[in-house]
Amino acid sequence: MADGSARPRVLIVDDTRLDREIALDAVRDAAEVATATSAEQALESLRTRSADLVLTDLHLPGLTGLDLLQRVRAEHPSTDVILITAHASVDSAVQALRMGAADYLNKPLSIDELSLVVRRTLDRRRLQAENHHLRDLLATVEDCRALASSLEAAEIHTIALDVLLSRLHRSRGFAVFHRAANLGSDDVVVRGFRESEGERLRAAFGADKTVDVESLGEVEVTSGGPLHETLTGAGLAQGRMLVVPLRGRATEGGALIVPEVDRPFRALDGEIARLVAAQAQAALQNAERYHQAKERAFVDDVTGAYNARYLFTALDHEIRRAERYGSQLALLFLDIDRFKLVNDSHGHLVGSRTLRRLAEVLAGCIRQVDTLARYGGDEFTVLLVDTGLETGLQIGERIRASVARANFETRGAGSLSVTVSVGVAAFPSHGCTPEELIEMADKAMYRAKSLGRDRVCSASDL
Secondary structure (H helix, E strand, C coil): CCCCCCCCCEECCCCHHHHHHHHHHHHHHCCCCEEEEEEEEEHHHHHHCCEEEEECCCCCCCHHHHHHHHHHHCCCCCCCEEECCCCCCCCHHHHHCCCCCCCCEECHHHHHHHHHHHHHHHHHHHHHHHHHHHHHHHHHCCCCCHHHCCCCCHHHHHHHHHHHHHHCCCCEEEEEEEEECCCEEEEEEECCCCCHHHHHHHHHHHHCCCCCCCHHHEEEEEEEHHHHHHHHHHHCCCEEEEEEECCCCCCCCEEEEEEECCCCCCCHHHHHHHHHHHHHHHHHHHHHHHHHHHHHHCCCCCCCCCEEEHHHHHHHHHHHHHHHHHCCCCEEEECCCCCHHHHHHHHHHHHHHHHHHHHHHHHCCCCCCEEEEEHHHCCEEEEECCCCCHHHHHHHHHHHHHHHCEHHHHECCHHHHHCCEEEEEEEEECCCCHHHHHHHHHHHHHHHHHHHCCCCEEHHCC
């Protein structure tokens, strides 16, 4: 990035060598100095390299100092101009100031006076730049307020990318971040790329291709490394890129990437990026804390499985999804047979260990997309998505057999065996609400108990 602390640059324009030397002596301590002998030469110099301030004689061969002032204001509006003349009049001074001159000085030049005017002009420019800098940072903080109300990683990364691009006055960039529901993969948000390029970006960074946020270091402009290699492999080779890592406290994380297109990055761009990163990381950490607290509220302390509150939420969500897509789902309701004897014979500590071990056995019998919940006491439920009644009965039988084969530790060196009775109900055959499905699966489970326990019954048999 450009160095915002570089010395200011002053261009002295005068066709008289003595006056150029006097001006050079007055300015050299305050700025880097270049000289020109005509307005045309000065304009060529400015096209090659910009200047903060132009000191120009009013009377020049070819274009006059006023012509140069007019051209500089039109072509280099951020450059200040001070006019100097030996033939000053009130009218010419007023005209120069109206045209945008920063000041107007008379010859013969006084080194002290010229030095004072130049320093005053440069100090004013510096203060204006600092004020503009502060306004940019304050505007960035204001734009980042939207992050504070977000509790989803995808939304946080999207807002942060949009704020960063807006504050850098750029339109092209993308964000890569971990999907909380599947930490083995990343997701991508794209801005300013063609649709085909966006698809290649998603293919390059999505699926199982994760970005190691910890390896990215801090906010920096890079021209090589793993990100560049990935983009090159996708046929999207970029030059320099501003990379802004975002890290939560635990699982959340990602990066904002802005290619350097059309113009180089400024030192201010790095400050803005670090400010956006700080605000986004605070939002990610809040999101993590929220989801952890939410998770704890839905998790049973004894078994580590979800609790009944979560079951009702998940059931309601999956029923709505099944209605929308015309799919099925099955609900298993199971109860440990004669669990009271376990508590009476071995104590409640062994009873709790038995429940915990049972949850482990059940989790090993179902898919990651299914939901295991402790309904209460020694009762458990399993919600099977995209599953019909017959498959649900098969999974119920697999669970029953797995539990019957499993060993459950006692307080001594021995172990005990337990069995379960399982009831199975299906949507929409046996109910269209969470309450109806739970009631029917529960009744089927009690039918299994009444038939001798250690068996699976369907709600269709009621």
